[in-house]
Amino acid sequence: MSTPSRLPEPYGQGGGSNLADILERVLDKGIVIAGDIRINLLDIELLTIKLRLIVASVDKAKEMGIDWWEDDPALSTRARRDELTRENAELRERIERLEQLEPTRAEEEPS
Amino acid sequence: MTGLRYVYAVCRPFDTPLQAQLTGVAGDPPRLLRHHGLIAVLSRVPERDFAEEPFHRHLEDLDWLTATARAHQGVIDALTVVTTPLPLRLGTVFRDDSGVRVMLEERGDAFRRTLDRLHGRVEWGVKVYVETETAGTSADDADSEAPADKAMSGRDYLRQRRTRVRSREEMWQQTEAFASRLHETLSGYAEDSRLHSPQNPALSGASGQNVLNAAYLVPRSDSEKFVEMVDRTKGETSGMRVELTGPWAAYSFAGEEGIR
Numbered sequence: 001m002s003t004p005s006r007l008p009e010p011y012g013q014g015g016g017s018n019l020a021d022i023l024e025r026v027l028d029k030g031i032v033i034a035g036d037i038r039i040n041l042l043d044i045e046l047l048t049i050k051l052r053l054i055v056a057s058v059d060k061a062k063e064m065g066i067d068w069w070e071d072d073p074a075l076s077t078r079a080r081r082d083e084l085t086r087e088n089a090e091l092r093e094r095i096e097r098l099e100q101l102e103p104t105r106a107e108e109e110p111s
Numbered sequence: 112m113t114g115l116r117y118v119y120a121v122c123r124p125f126d127t128p129l130q131a132q133l134t135g136v137a138g139d140p141p142r143l144l145r146h147h148g149l150i151a152v153l154s155r156v157p158e159r160d161f162a163e164e165p166f167h168r169h170l171e172d173l174d175w176l177t178a179t180a181r182a183h184q185g186v187i188d189a190l191t192v193v194t195t196p197l198p199l200r201l202g203t204v205f206r207d208d209s210g211v212r213v214m215l216e217e218r219g220d221a222f223r224r225t226l227d228r229l230h231g232r233v234e235w236g237v238k239v240y241v242e243t244e245t246a247g248t249s250a251d252d253a254d255s256e257a258p259a260d261k262a263m264s265g266r267d268y269l270r271q272r273r274t275r276v277r278s279r280e281e282m283w284q285q286t287e288a289f290a291s292r293l294h295e296t297l298s299g300y301a302e303d304s305r306l307h308s309p310q311n312p313a314l315s316g317a318s319g320q321n322v323l324n325a326a327y328l329v330p331r332s333d334s335e336k337f338v339e340m341v342d343r344t345k346g347e348t349s350g351m352r353v354e355l356t357g358p359w360a361a362y363s364f365a366g367e368e369g370i371r
Contacts, residue, residue: 019177025363035163
């Protein structure tokens with residue numbers, strides 16, 4: 001064992017780790033097991049935290065060039081709209097393709 | 112034992128007792144539940160806080176979440192001192208001991224594989240920040256303009272502004288080069304590494320902008336050297352800050368076969 005003085009040292013208090021470090025790990029990392037109590041962390045609290053931060057400091061964050069949420073459909077109506085539009089276009093395309101296939105299929109599988 | 116079971120971690124049996132005053136997420140000391148060569152570390156938690164509906168409500172409360180996350184981490188931390196725990200995500204709750212046993216039974220093989228893989232290893236977090244006195248808010252920008260010549264011509268102003276923008280760009284390039292070099296060096300030494308998203312300063316409370324947020328899996332026995340490597344880079348470059356956290360339980364590497 002190396003560094004006995006360093007390893008057991010608690011790092012929660014003043015040791016450089018901050019709340020973000022802790023939340024990042026206990027909420028976002030670690031093993032996911034479905035317990036008896038159903039919670040969906042990704043849906044609930046990560047979102048809550050993100051939203052709170054954004055509401056608190058959206059202008060400042062933008063100034064600093066932090067705008068990741070704009071592309072995050074869970075957080076941005078614009079991104080969600082973009083995604084819906086994209087999805088919509090994709091679905092239309094698929095329907096068109098299917099419709100083109102339909103006559104062939106009908107020939108192949110006479111009902 | 113009444114109440115729900117909040118499970119922190121799974122590990123192999125260990126000899127050293129956990130510190131006596133350790134309390135878990137709801138004040139109950141962590142207990143060890145043995146099952147076929149594995150141990151689930153758990154606490155009793157009250158239904159009024161940890162049943163589905165109240166739990167969901169609590170999760171919206173950042174203060175409650177913070178306290179719970181810290182308590183969870185406190186237990187993992189204590190376990191890391193005496194063994195190699197597999198940390199579970201916050202909020203893994205079962206109705207009773209038998210639910211926990213069933214989980215240990217079902218996931219036992221995967222747990223054992225992961226425990227073997229992580230045995231004797233810890234996680235170190237390394238972050239690089241750009242110390243942005245000038246690249247921060249508009250108020251800072253105004254400050255940095257102020258000390259210059261007060262009666263400044265428009266051309267001088269533009270020239271100064273250009274210089275400032277250019278030096279900022281250079282600093283970003285330097286930082287990026289530094290961060291990727293550092294990551295390369297450290298990943299070369301560590302057994303495994305993960306890059307996480309840069310942290311939001313509102314939550315971390317750290318000054319400057321986070322440009323590298325990485326986790327490294329390092330055997331305990333090599334940790335001293337790893338820490339030295341990181342320490343050596345501190346103060347190597349001006350305008351940047353290197354921050355080391357740990358040793359953490361191998362949170363970032365506990366996923367099945369290390370996927371994440």
